[in-house]
Amino acid sequence: MTQFMDVHHGMNGITADQLQQAHQADLDIEKDEGVHFKRAWADPESGTVYCLSEAPSAEAVQRVHERAGHRADEVHEVPLSI
Template sequence: MPLYMDVHTKIKDLTQEKLAEDHRKDLEYEQAEGVHFKEAWADPETGTCFCLSEAPDQDAVRRVHRRAGHPANEVYPVTLHV
């Protein structure tokens, strides 16, 4: 299944706990869209979060994040990795 990296920006009051809670929300909706969120990283200083997922397409990733209450600003296909 294709990999995607999505970006969330300008997240206010970003903490480890908020990142974990938002990730749990994604997991609640991922199966309905055929998505699997693998990992998430964040920088509280800039309020930026990055999520890596396997998904049928970018729109599926966007739908999960929207349903979870934190839409992604950008979604990129990851076609090369080591």
């Protein structure tokens, strides 16, 4: 499966608990789209959140995020990693 990194902006002040809740919302429905969210990171000061996933497509990643209530501003395919 292909890896994707997505980015959410405007989440200023996000706490670790809020990040965990958002990530769990994705995990709860990810199988519906054949997606697996591997990890999430956040910078509360800039309001930026990053999510790493494996998925069949960027559209599948976005559908999960939309259903979970936090649409991604960007979804990038990650074709190379080490």
